[in-house]
Amino acid sequence: MLAFAAIPSVSTDPAYQEGMAAAAEWVSRRMKRAGLEQVQVLPTGRHPVVYGEWLHAGDAPTLLIYGHYDVQPPDPLDAWQSPPFAPTVREGRVYARGVSDDKGPMLIPILVAEAFLHSGGQLPVNVKFMFEGEEEIGSPSLAPFAAAHGELLAADFVLSADGAMWRSDLPSVIVASRGLVGLNFTVTGAAKDLHSGRHGGGIANPLHALARLVASLHDEDGRVAVEGFYSQVEELSPQERQAIQAIPFDEEQYLADVGAPALVGEPGYTLLERHWIRPTLDVNGLWGGYQGAGGKTVIPHAAHAKLTCRLVPAQDPADIAAKIAAHLEAHLPPGVDLSVEPAGPGVRAYALPRDHPGLLVAEQVLGVVDGQSPVRVRLGGTLPAAEVFLRELGVHTIFFSFSTADEDFHAPNEFFRLQRFYTGMEAWARYWTQTRNFVVVPISD
Amino acid sequence: MLAFAAIPSVSTDPAYQEGMAAAAEWVSRRMKRAGLEQVQVLPTGRHPVVYGEWLHAGDAPTLLIYGHYDVQPPDPLDAWQSPPFAPTVREGRVYARGVSDDKGPMLIPILVAEAFLHSGGQLPVNVKFMFEGEEEIGSPSLAPFAAAHGELLAADFVLSADGAMWRSDLPSVIVASRGLVGLNFTVTGAAKDLHSGRHGGGIANPLHALARLVASLHDEDGRVAVEGFYSQVEELSPQERQAIQAIPFDEEQYLADVGAPALVGEPGYTLLERHWIRPTLDVNGLWGGYQGAGGKTVIPHAAHAKLTCRLVPAQDPADIAAKIAAHLEAHLPPGVDLSVEPAGPGVRAYALPRDHPGLLVAEQVLGVVDGQSPVRVRLGGTLPAAEVFLRELGVHTIFFSFSTADEDFHAPNEFFRLQRFYTGMEAWARYWTQTRNFVVVPISD
Numbered sequence: 024m025l026a027f028a029a030i031p032s033v034s035t036d037p038a039y040q041e042g043m044a045a046a047a048e049w050v051s052r053r054m055k056r057a058g059l060e061q062v063q064v065l066p067t068g069r070h071p072v073v074y075g076e077w078l079h080a081g082d083a084p085t086l087l088i089y090g091h092y093d094v095q096p097p098d099p100l101d102a103w104q105s106p107p108f109a110p111t112v113r114e115g116r117v118y119a120r121g122v123s124d125d126k127g128p129m130l131i132p133i134l135v136a137e138a139f140l141h142s143g144g145q146l147p148v149n150v151k152f153m154f155e156g157e158e159e160i161g162s163p164s165l166a167p168f169a170a171a172h173g174e175l176l177a178a179d180f181v182l183s184a185d186g187a188m189w190r191s192d193l194p195s196v197i198v199a200s201r202g203l204v205g206l207n208f209t210v211t212g213a214a215k216d217l218h219s220g221r222h223g224g225g226i227a228n229p230l231h232a233l234a235r236l237v238a239s240l241h242d243e244d245g246r247v248a249v250e251g252f253y254s255q256v257e258e259l260s261p262q263e264r265q266a267i268q269a270i271p272f273d274e275e276q277y278l279a280d281v282g283a284p285a286l287v288g289e290p291g292y293t294l295l296e297r298h299w300i301r302p303t304l305d306v307n308g309l310w311g312g313y314q315g316a317g318g319k320t321v322i323p324h325a326a327h328a329k330l331t332c333r334l335v336p337a338q339d340p341a342d343i344a345a346k347i348a349a350h351l352e353a354h355l356p357p358g359v360d361l362s363v364e365p366a367g368p369g370v371r372a373y374a375l376p377r378d379h380p381g382l383l384v385a386e387q388v389l390g391v392v393d394g395q396s397p398v399r400v401r402l403g404g405t406l407p408a409a410e411v412f413l414r415e416l417g418v419h420t421i422f423f424s425f426s427t428a429d430e431d432f433h434a435p436n437e438f439f440r441l442q443r444f445y446t447g448m449e450a451w452a453r454y455w456t457q458t459r460n461f462v463v464v465p466i467s468d
Numbered sequence: 469m470l471a472f473a474a475i476p477s478v479s480t481d482p483a484y485q486e487g488m489a490a491a492a493e494w495v496s497r498r499m500k501r502a503g504l505e506q507v508q509v510l511p512t513g514r515h516p517v518v519y520g521e522w523l524h525a526g527d528a529p530t531l532l533i534y535g536h537y538d539v540q541p542p543d544p545l546d547a548w549q550s551p552p553f554a555p556t557v558r559e560g561r562v563y564a565r566g567v568s569d570d571k572g573p574m575l576i577p578i579l580v581a582e583a584f585l586h587s588g589g590q591l592p593v594n595v596k597f598m599f600e601g602e603e604e605i606g607s608p609s610l611a612p613f614a615a616a617h618g619e620l621l622a623a624d625f626v627l628s629a630d631g632a633m634w635r636s637d638l639p640s641v642i643v644a645s646r647g648l649v650g651l652n653f654t655v656t657g658a659a660k661d662l663h664s665g666r667h668g669g670g671i672a673n674p675l676h677a678l679a680r681l682v683a684s685l686h687d688e689d690g691r692v693a694v695e696g697f698y699s700q701v702e703e704l705s706p707q708e709r710q711a712i713q714a715i716p717f718d719e720e721q722y723l724a725d726v727g728a729p730a731l732v733g734e735p736g737y738t739l740l741e742r743h744w745i746r747p748t749l750d751v752n753g754l755w756g757g758y759q760g761a762g763g764k765t766v767i768p769h770a771a772h773a774k775l776t777c778r779l780v781p782a783q784d785p786a787d788i789a790a791k792i793a794a795h796l797e798a799h800l801p802p803g804v805d806l807s808v809e810p811a812g813p814g815v816r817a818y819a820l821p822r823d824h825p826g827l828l829v830a831e832q833v834l835g836v837v838d839g840q841s842p843v844r845v846r847l848g849g850t851l852p853a854a855e856v857f858l859r860e861l862g863v864h865t866i867f868f869s870f871s872t873a874d875e876d877f878h879a880p881n882e883f884f885r886l887q888r889f890y891t892g893m894e895a896w897a898r899y900w901t902q903t904r905n906f907v908v909v910p911i912s913d
Binding site: 201203234236238240287298301309311318322329357360366 | 755
């Protein structure tokens with residue numbers, strides 16, 4: 024793990040191109056050494072996929088193992104206690120960029136396969152490994168790659184080494200994540216910036232118009248005010264909502280952690296429900312006019328905003344984007360023009376069937392290795408890979424990661440708890456053994 | 469004029485420090501050569517004032533002649549047809565940075581004094597010249613300088629060589645200008661930027677709150693919605709409004725010139741009235757969150773805005789700023805904090821008494837040299853110098869400039885019409901001669 028974490032495989036920055044190639048090569052060598060077969064570094068539009076398999080378990084299910092070898096940029100460098108690509112063990116933790124997201128977790132199934140193959144010479148299940156190198160840049164090649172290699176990747180379901188656990192003190196399994204859709208819009212007034220003294224009072228100020236549009240997107244209580252925004256949303260059953268409400272969660276502690284003056288949001292739902300089962304609309308950036316020191320008395324010619332929505336099942340990203348664009352058009356004040364630009368196709372929300380055998384195995388295994396049954400959690404964020412595998416390969420994804428969300432991935436001093444690495448090894452071995460006994464029925468939704 | 473315009477006297481940029489000193493020295497030498505007395509370069513906090521006088525006209529009125537020798541920065545350089553500090557004559561125009569604002573206009577009274585003194589040996593009036601070097605940076609030293617040199621500057625009124633005419637095809641005199649007050653405000657939510665997936669739906673988004681605040685500042689029709697904003701505004705008499713409405717002004721042409729889709733603004737007033745006699749509130753800059761390429765799903769921890777108001781007579785800048793701050797506090801949505809920061813003390817609106825003798829002389833002289841009576845115009849913008857002289861010296865300011873607002877000052881290829889330079893010489897000579905016959909009654913408002 025230390026040698027792997029020492030490779031600077033930053034996918035977003037061309038300066039790390041060598042590190043990316045070296046990491047793919049390292050993973051490929053390590054998979055061969057473990058005894059996996061057909062190990063290949065397969066090209067994509069940008070960074071390659073590393074593939075390997077072992078398919079001699081006969082009628083046993085076939086699992087597609089997913090992970091990623093790319094990491095986030097290490098900046099800011101001076102905030103690191105030890106250099107980001109010089110892995111260091113302190114108090115039972117390994118510190119290095121990417122060690123928790125996702126190098127440590129993705130190594131676990133390789134080492135488990137090696138242990139099985141080097142001891143008994145075989146695995147309890149058929150496995151196909153695919154590790155991508157673009158997760159940290161939004162997996163742009165994943166869908167075309169899956170579409171082009173449908174046969175190679177065919178499996179009963181995906182078992183993902185990526186997808187950190189929610190909290191370090193509570194074993195959990197992810198059963199759903201929200202989708203995502205975004206758009207950018209620009210309001211323009213005069214053809215150029217105007218002097219606010221000479222022209223103020225006669226020409227619409229795009230900043231005022233933009234503010235009016237953004238303000239119109241929510242009602243006073245925090246509900247999204249876009250017509251039809253909630254019309255496809257499926258309400259959860261009382262039982263499902265009770266299950267969420269039963270999860271120990273301290274709203275006051277949460278508020279203190281984020282440092283905000285108050286919790287706000289859609290009435291009628293708890294905070295966790297608002298994070299997990301309700302769609303949201305957030306403006307992520309907004310700008311126009313003079314932003315420097317001092318003042319400049321300008322009526323700017325344009326104002327800009329970027330917004331994204333988190334979606335829940337049954338909401339269609341394209342439909343939601345169209346409804347927002349229609350809302351903006353309908354609420355545009357006089358004297359300005361509007362242009363709306365979609366920000367990609369979006370990602371649908373993802374939900375795992377509550378009785379998916381892969382999920383039941385995960386719950387069973389975690390109950391044994393952690394000594395308590397895991398809670399079913401949802402992600403407020405978005406898991407594009409799960410949605411891609413469902414769409415392109417027709418299979419669901421079980422998240423079975425042994426990093427946790429507090430391990431500062433995407434931040435300085437990222438770490439991975441060594442104890443969870445060993446727990447993960449035991450859990451993956453048990454998972455494969457248990458899965459052998461399941462008859463997996465292909466899913467069609 | 470060409471030698472003067474060749475000196476790069478950019479007041480805002482310390483790199484031009486030598487040019488500023490050279491320009492003050494040039495003006496001082498030129499005033500001595502003209503025959504003016506007591507010529508001095510007087511220090512201020514930043515750039516000096518050049519002073520000179522001729523006070524041998526006995527009982528005739530004393531005029532304080534105002535202008536400025538500093539200029540705007542020349543950028544962008546590659547947009548200039550000839551270099552900004554290499555004055556070039558093309559088709560009856562001199563092209564150079566600052567030639568219209570204010571080097572050409574301020575040279576006129578020096579040359580007129582020289583003509584009088586070198587021909588007849590005396591002037592028709594007593595004159596004091598003061599040329600500042602900080603007009604383009606907001607005249608920060610002007611009020612303290614005037615306060616400290618009250619006796620030196622004492623005069624019956626100010627005759628300003630600065631203050632361009634409104635339009636090149638219509639002689640005009642300025643009788644009023646709007647005041648200015650600004651403030652900056654910041655809305656904060658959580659202590660740091662948050663992931664919109666993990667946290668969206670539970671924490672207030674400062675961009676939404678800021679948009680709501682900005683939207684609340686105007687009603688649907690474009691009136692300022694801040695309580696008490698209009699309470700001190702004095703309505704003009706029907707006669708005064710008729711005089712404004714009689715001024716030829718093509719709203720359609722104006723709209724085409726600025727390139728906006730429609731005229732908007734406070735109902736019940738013409739466009740010129742909205743520009744000249746009504747106060748306004750404009751947000752000049754607004755920003756927060758992610759503004760780069762692509763997307764970033766962030767709920768930013770802060771959002772910022774800068775706003776300024778144009779004020780009309782009787783509105784007090786401090787009072788208006790306080791009312792806006794109170795409005796923002798009162799309209800703050802839940803879950804965010806607000807901080808408001810004043811942007812300087814502001815400037816009151818300025819209005820010249822309609823029967824000020826200096827104004828009547830200006831109208832008479834322009835009627836002769838231009839062959840038609842000038843119209844009385846107001847400035848939508850702000851003239852800090854006039855307000856400073858009234859406050860510190862107790863005297864009004866007559867604007868008697870022979871540049872016009874279309875001569876691209878503050879922009880590339882600034883020019884000054886040579887014909888207006890000669891017209892200006894004639895007009896200033898006539899002005900002084902006419903003024904000799906006036907008995908000026910000191911003003912006390």
